[in-house]
Amino acid sequence: MSHQNGTTPGSAVGSYMENGRSYGSYRRGRYMFPIDEEEKDRLDMFHKLLTLARNNRYWDAPLPERARVLDLGTGTGIWAIDVSDRLWKDPSNHGLVHGLDLSFIQPPDVPSSVSFMQADIEEPWPVHEMDYDLIHIQMLLGSIRDWTGLYRKCYRHIRPGGFLEHVEVEWKFQSDDNTLAADSPLITWSDSLHRAMRTAGVPLDVNERTKSELRTIGFTDVTETVIQLPINPWTRDRRQSELGRWFNLSLTHSIDALSLAPLTRVEHWPADKVLTLSADVKRHLCDLNTHAYCKLYIWTARKPSQ
């Protein structure tokens, strides 16, 4: 497995504690969310939810037999490992999946086709240009200062004819039947968090111009798919209800993790005020009379063959 700076994937090297959570020290302050065991569980829950929402698919692009895949901000690496397991059964004949992340929070034992490297993806990448059949980005809202710059870099690193897939949860709640009150703690929490992240220069907002930006950079076949994620199983629809169960579990594990650093560091709230709002939000998330949902966005795009 390749890695840089002598750090071992799977080790808890390079972290510091703040308000009971552990944060990465590499490029300290660059990333606002924790990297501890609780956070790893949260990311793995989202992986399950997003896979379900994509009809048990990890990606959509047609890939060659020995594909080269790059996962940006790979987190626990669960997507990278699952992609390798799904693509290649024969250990002597496989392509590769590279994962880049600020932190080594991936497991040490992974298939030989998978390797993780420590890198800030808003700096030059430690991998070759024009080298990947698929670049995957998932849940990096709130991490990236310059999305256009990141998409341009993706374009340069994708082989002609290769693909980009970008998956994001929008952290805004809405309902179509007025069961979500304007003064709900869900709205207060989401508004405060979005404000803090904008001030910090790493917005959580979904960019409504994503499709046109991808086209301007040179991508073709650009698509945007939007899927509703109910905040709990309030709906009668069986599939939506299952998504609601997984989203509720993932969401209730997200509220402290997402808000502690932004609201204390940027909005200067005391930690106990954050945790009080957080507890209120978690209670409201489980209210079956609130027919609220968030949107899941999936953008896909292709680099032209010529």
Ligand SMILES: C[S@@+](CC[C@H](N)C(=O)[O-])C[C@H]1O[C@@H](n2cnc3c(N)ncnc32)[C@H](O)[C@@H]1O
């Ligand atoms: C919310 S997690 C998502 C992880 C993974 N993509 C998933 O869907 O489970 C964001 C990850 O991006 C990493 N990250 C944030 N900013 C980064 C940057 N500038 N360069 C590299 N990794 C970054 C974080 O360390 C974290 O592991």
